[in-house]
Amino acid sequence: MRKLNLLLGTIILGMLFLTSCTESEKKEHTDAADIPVSKEMMAELTSPPNVPRGVGRRKAKKLIVNMEILEQVGTMTDGTTYNYWTFGGSVPGSFIRTRVGDEVEFTLSNHPDNKLPHNIDLHAVTGPGGGATSSFVAPGHEKTFNFKTLNPGLYVYHCATAPVGMHIANGMYGLILVEPEGGLPQVDKEYYIMQGDFYTKGEHGEPGLQPFDMQKAVDEDADYVVFNGSVGALTGDNAITANVGETVRLYVGNGGPNLVSSFHVIGEIFDKVHVEGGDMINTNVQTTLVPAGGAAIVEFRVDVPGTFILVDHSIFRAFNKGALGMLKVQGEEDMKIYSGMMQEGIYQPEGGGIQEMPEDENVKTVVASSDKTLAEKMESGKNVYMQTCFACHQAEGQGIPNAFPPLAKSDYLNADVNRAIQIVLKGKTGEITVNGEKYNSVMTRQAISSDEIADVMTYIYNSWDNNKTNVTKSQVEAVKNGH
Amino acid sequence: MITVLRLTLSISLLLTMTMAQSQSKMVSVKGGTYIPLYGRDSLKVTIGDFQMDVYPVTNKEFLEFIKKKPKWQRSNIKKIFADDNYLVSWISDTILGKNQSLKAPVTNVSWFVANDYCDCQGKRLATIDEWEYVAMANKTMPDARSLETYNKYILSWYEKPKTFNNEIGSTFKNYWGVYDLHGLVWEWTSDFNSVLISGESRKDVDNDSNLFCGSAAIGATDLMNYAAFMRYAIRGSVKAKYGLKNLGFRCVKDIKE
Numbered sequence: 133m134r135k136l137n138l139l140l141g142t143i144i145l146g147m148l149f150l151t152s153c154t155e156s157e158k159k160e161h162t163d164a165a166d167i168p169v170s171k172e173m174m175a176e177l178t179s180p181p182n183v184p185r186g187v188g189r190r191k192a193k194k195l196i197v198n199m200e201i202l203e204q205v206g207t208m209t210d211g212t213t214y215n216y217w218t219f220g221g222s223v224p225g226s227f228i229r230t231r232v233g234d235e236v237e238f239t240l241s242n243h244p245d246n247k248l249p250h251n252i253d254l255h256a257v258t259g260p261g262g263g264a265t266s267s268f269v270a271p272g273h274e275k276t277f278n279f280k281t282l283n284p285g286l287y288v289y290h291c292a293t294a295p296v297g298m299h300i301a302n303g304m305y306g307l308i309l310v311e312p313e314g315g316l317p318q319v320d321k322e323y324y325i326m327q328g329d330f331y332t333k334g335e336h337g338e339p340g341l342q343p344f345d346m347q348k349a350v351d352e353d354a355d356y357v358v359f360n361g362s363v364g365a366l367t368g369d370n371a372i373t374a375n376v377g378e379t380v381r382l383y384v385g386n387g388g389p390n391l392v393s394s395f396h397v398i399g400e401i402f403d404k405v406h407v408e409g410g411d412m413i414n415t416n417v418q419t420t421l422v423p424a425g426g427a428a429i430v431e432f433r434v435d436v437p438g439t440f441i442l443v444d445h446s447i448f449r450a451f452n453k454g455a456l457g458m459l460k461v462q463g464e465e466d467m468k469i470y471s472g473m474m475q476e477g478i479y480q481p482e483g484g485g486i487q488e489m490p491e492d493e494n495v496k497t498v499v500a501s502s503d504k505t506l507a508e509k510m511e512s513g514k515n516v517y518m519q520t521c522f523a524c525h526q527a528e529g530q531g532i533p534n535a536f537p538p539l540a541k542s543d544y545l546n547a548d549v550n551r552a553i554q555i556v557l558k559g560k561t562g563e564i565t566v567n568g569e570k571y572n573s574v575m576t577r578q579a580i581s582s583d584e585i586a587d588v589m590t591y592i593y594n595s596w597d598n599n600k601t602n603v604t605k606s607q608v609e610a611v612k613n614g615h
Numbered sequence: 616m617i618t619v620l621r622l623t624l625s626i627s628l629l630l631t632m633t634m635a636q637s638q639s640k641m642v643s644v645k646g647g648t649y650i651p652l653y654g655r656d657s658l659k660v661t662i663g664d665f666q667m668d669v670y671p672v673t674n675k676e677f678l679e680f681i682k683k684k685p686k687w688q689r690s691n692i693k694k695i696f697a698d699d700n701y702l703v704s705w706i707s708d709t710i711l712g713k714n715q716s717l718k719a720p721v722t723n724v725s726w727f728v729a730n731d732y733c734d735c736q737g738k739r740l741a742t743i744d745e746w747e748y749v750a751m752a753n754k755t756m757p758d759a760r761s762l763e764t765y766n767k768y769i770l771s772w773y774e775k776p777k778t779f780n781n782e783i784g785s786t787f788k789n790y791w792g793v794y795d796l797h798g799l800v801w802e803w804t805s806d807f808n809s810v811l812i813s814g815e816s817r818k819d820v821d822n823d824s825n826l827f828c829g830s831a832a833i834g835a836t837d838l839m840n841y842a843a844f845m846r847y848a849i850r851g852s853v854k855a856k857y858g859l860k861n862l863g864f865r866c867v868k869d870i871k872e
Contacts, residue, residue, distance in 0.1 A: 205776070215774040244700065244860045247773055247801075248845060249852030270852040271859050272700045272723075293852075294844040343774050346841055 164282040167192045167233025174198075175236075177226035180360045181323040181372050183383060184229040187315045192233030199226060199239070201269075201291075201304075203246045208356060209363035209454065210533050210569075211339040214332065216361065217291070217302040219252070223361030224326035224387060225289070225306030230256075232313055234281045238263065244272035249293055254279070255425070256287035256308045264292040284312040286409030286427040288385055297389050301331055301349050303361055305387030307427060319431060320378035326385035327393045327422065327444060327455060328361065329354040336453060352390040357449035359442065359457045364534035366442065366457030368572055374434050376463025379403075381431045388424030394445040395422050395430070397459065399438065404431040419445050434461045436470045439574055451523065456535055506590070506602060513591025516584045521592075524575070529596045535573055537566040540596030549589075549601050553611040556585050582608040639676060639736075641666040641868060642792040644749055649758065651747055660744045667741065667749055668865040670720075670783040670794050671802060672732065674711055677721035680732055682709055687728050697725040700858035718782040720800050720863035726855035729803045729864040738866035740805040743850070745867060747843075750797065752790035769842040772798045779861050803864040807850040 175197045176184035202221045208214040219225025230236060240252050249270045253262035257279045266277035291304035307326060331349040332342035336356060348355065359366050366372060374380050386393045396419040405417045406429035414420075420428050434440075442457035443450035450456045504512070518527075521539075525531050529540035539545055544566040545552055559577035563570055580588070582605050589603035646662040681687050688708035689701055703723050704712035711717070724732075726740075733739050741749075753759035753768075760766070772778065779800050786798035796802075853859065 203776070215776075244703075245777065247861050249848050268852055270849070270857055271861060272703075273698075273857065294848045295841045298841060341774075343771050346770065 164232050165280060169194050169233065169235045172196060175228060175230070177220060177228060178324070179220065179222035179226060180224055181325060181366065181370075183227050183309075183322045183324045186318070186322075187229065187231040187311045189314055190231065192231060192235070195230055195234045195236045197228055197236055197238045198241070199252070200241045200243060201246060201250050202243050203248070205341065207362055208330065208332070208342065208358075209337065212332075212334075212337065213341045214330065215302070215341070215343070217248075217250070217299060217304050219289070219291075219304060219306050223303035223305075223328065224324070224385060225304070227306065227324045227383070228289075228308040229311070230281050230308065231311045231315065232281055232284050234310075235278060236281065237276060237278050238267070239274055239276040240267045240269055241274035242269045242271045246271040250291050250299065250304065251275075251293050252289055253292040254287065254289040254308055256281055256283070256285070256289070256310050258282050261292065262289075268293065281310045284310045284411070286310075286383055286385070286406065286429050288387065288425050288427055290387060290425070297349060298344065298346065300387060300389040301329070302344060303328065303387075305385070307383055307385040309383060316381075316429075319381045321372075321374045321380045322383070323372045323380070324383050324385075325359050325366065325442065325457065326387055327357065327359055327391075327395070328387040329389065329391045330356040330358065332356065349389065354391060354449075354453060357391060357444060357453040357455040359455060363454035363456075367534040368458075368570065371439070371458035371460045373460045373462070376434060376437055376461060376466070379431060379433045380459070381429060383427065383429055384420075384422055385427040386422040386424050390424060391444075391446075391449070392424055393422040393455075394419050395428065396420075396443050396445040397430075397432070398441040398443060400432050400434070400440055400459075402430045402432050405429070434459075436466050437461050437463045438470075439572075451526075451532060456532070458535075504587075506594070509587045509590045509602070510594060512584075513587035513589070516580060516588040517591055520578055520580060521588065529592065531566075533569070535571070537564065537569070537571045537573075539592050539598070541598065542566055545592070546599045549593075549603065549607070550611050553585065553589060553603065553608055556580075556589065557608075557612055582612065639672070639866075640669045642669055643870065644745075644791050644793075647748070647757075649748055649751065651744060660748075662745055662748045664870045665741075665745060666868045666870060667745075667791070667793055668738075668867070669792060671800065671863045671865045672721050672729075673717065673783055674715055674719055674721045675717040677724070677732070678709065678711065678717075680735065684731075684735075687731070692728075694856075696727040696856055698856050698858060700860075701725060701728075703858065704860075714780065716780060716782055719780050720783055720795070722779050722800055722860050722863045723858035724803075724862075724864065725858055726803050726807065726853075730805070732864075733866035736866060738868045740803055740864060741867040742806050743804045743809070746796075746802065746804050747846075749789070749791055749793055752793075754787055755790060757790045766842045769797045773845065779863075800861050800863040801846070801849050801859070803862065804850070807853065808855065 169192045172194045173196065175195045177197070177199070178184050199220055201217070201219060203215065203217050204221065205213050206216045216223050242250055249268060251264045251268040253264040255262055257263045259279060263277055263279060267275045269275040287308050287310065289306050289308050291299035293299055305326065305328065307324065331345045331353070332355045333345045334342050356363065364370065384395050402417040402420065403415060405414045405420045406412070407414050408423070409427035409429060420430060422428050438461055440459040440461065442459060444455035524536040525539050529538060531538035537544065544564060555575060556578050560575045563572040585608045586603045586605045593599060593601040593603060643664065643666050646664045648659050648661045650659055685691055689705060690708055692701060700723050704715060706712055730740055751758045751760050753762065753765045778798065781799060783799070784794050786795045788794050789796065853862070
């Protein structure tokens with residue numbers, strides 16, 4: 133009995149000891165303000181889409197961050213320039229990577245050529261104005277302030293000088309990551325993507341230096357909605373890349389000023405999403421909402437090769453205002469996971485695109501292409517075009533810069549009719565040059581009948597300054613059977 | 616008695632002569648009452664008649680001044696009166712930088728020096744209220760603030776790089792006959808730092824301050840807010856010893872009864 137008591141006592145004592153031990157350990161975690169810092173370190177800052185190296189197992193440090201504000205003209209889209217206001221010379225501004233407990237010494241310098249005072253509000257800062265009050269700096273001057281990172285997560289920073297909306301609308305935003313102790317889990321590829329909406333005097337695509345339009349900004353009538361500051365910042369040669377089997381982590385932010393992003397990667401499912409950039413992890417997500425002035429961390433493993441399109445799934449923004457990026461994945465096909473080529477789903481309520489016409493054409497009721505007049509072919513061709521081609525090549529055949537080539541006045545199209553027919557029949561992948569611009573996208577094979585192909589090709593060739601070829605059904609059949 | 620009279624006469628004559636030497640052109644501005652920015656009725660400001668320089672002070676004028684005032688030369692100036700940006704692009708104390716035009720407005724000068732310059736001319740810097748009063752005008756109207764074109768013009772300046780090296784008179788002549796209030800450089804005012812901008816503009820909105828009536832901005836969609844906001848922001852961001860590449864000055868004078 134006595135022995136038992138002793139044993140019990142030891143167990144209780146042991147338990148006590150254990151609890152107190154875990155408690156003290158926990159304490160270190162819960163109160164980030166008490167994490168001691170050792171040594172000084174210069175922060176590595178990167179421009180998008182790159183991110184600095186992870187913190188790994190490093191201890192909390194005094195982290196020196198020097199950021200310069202530059203007001204400078206940059207390219208919005210081909211032929212259109214814009215006077216950006218930037219943190220570190222890029223939109224979004226330089227990516228800052230810290231860990232919980234770091235003491236950040238932040239110096240904000242305002243270039244002497246700049247016209248305006250600026251400041252910075254970092255959502256990762258606990259303190260009045262997020263640093264804005266302490267960092268209000270006139271051109272040709274600099275301000276330094278300190279803060280300790282208390283909460284892990286992905287945070288937006290932005291300028292908060294009056295008029296705030298205008299400073300943000302001109303590109304003054306970026307992301308600061310606060311990693312938990314020990315860092316985020318290792319992944320193969322990490323990228324920095326931030327959406328923003330822009331308001332210009334001219335409509336989307338109007339050439340020349342476009343001034344900011346305050347009225348449109350107030351009305352929330354955006355001319356450009358883009359990733360990383362400009363149309364094409366993430367397409368073509370600027371696309372982000374990965375290899376099959378790798379896990380990709382995207383730090384996704386939204387600077388606004390006005391619009392909320394429905395961030396989606398076409399052909400992928402996010403395995404993990406740090407919802408709103410915080411601790412909560414959601415799994416198997418198709419589209420994640422990134423609020424203006426907010427962020428999200430998304431992760432996914434890429435299993436098959438191809439080009440994956442990043443969009444704001446408020447889809448007109450993607451196809452008409454520029455919110456479109458590309459992730460190019462290289463590697464072995466895996467037929468089990470995906471049998472064919474990557475395809476962008478286009479919803480078609482009737483006719484054409486989705487269902488294959490039966491090869492044996494006994495059931496044919498439509499008037500054969502050969503029996504139609506040019507006007508009839510044009511009319512039917514236009515219908516096919518609006519249902520099948522319009523989404524990518526656009527209403528006036530103008531295409532989308534850096535993503536989808538133009539059909540209007542297209543040298544590539546006019547050079548070879550049979551090649552054009554071939555592309556509609558079989559699809560096209562890889563680089564082509566159209567009117568001097570390089571495109572490297574995917575067009576899927578179009579499952580429409582030979583009649584429809586003849587009509588739509590005739591429509592295209594007889595519109596928008598093309599060479600007026602009248603494509604016949606037999607021509608289409610010849611190409612079809614020839615290969 | 617006669618000697619005293621003669622003395623006064625000669626002194627005043629001397630004064631007018633020295634002043635006339637480098638006196639720049641001025642125009643009269645008829646005073647009035649207005650509401651600064653877009654504020655409320657309670658914030659009406661009354662301005663008396665005064666004269667204002669037609670142009671901002673040029674590099675040439677400032678060079679003449681500084682030759683006579685060695686204490687304001689770059690190598691002599693006391694640190695409390697100017698920061699390191701003071702006349703930073705000049706080659707030496709009395710030689711302009713290579714790309715600087717004599718007819719461009721002088722910039723990178725501190726408030727102390729600007730204030731003394733005007734003082735030496737028998738003038739003074741304008742108050743914010745006076746400056747804003749004259750700056751409300753476009754070519755034809757004394758108060759054009761509600762016009763879209765007026766505000767667009769101001770806003771477009773913010774997007775034009777390196778205007779500080781443009782010559783004076785290169786913008787428009789306004790209703791009062793004054794040039795370059797918008798579109799060239801910012802200008803010092805005598806009471807620039809009475810503006811209560813903390814740098815945290817959203818906080819400022821809560822301040823019910825007389826000079827910065829930010830609270831009236833809530834819900835306002837008028838473009839003029841933004842053009843004016845930026846002037847108030849730049850004033851709030853500077854200290855009297857600062858020199859900015861895009862900040863010059865001009866003088867005003869009271870009209871004696």
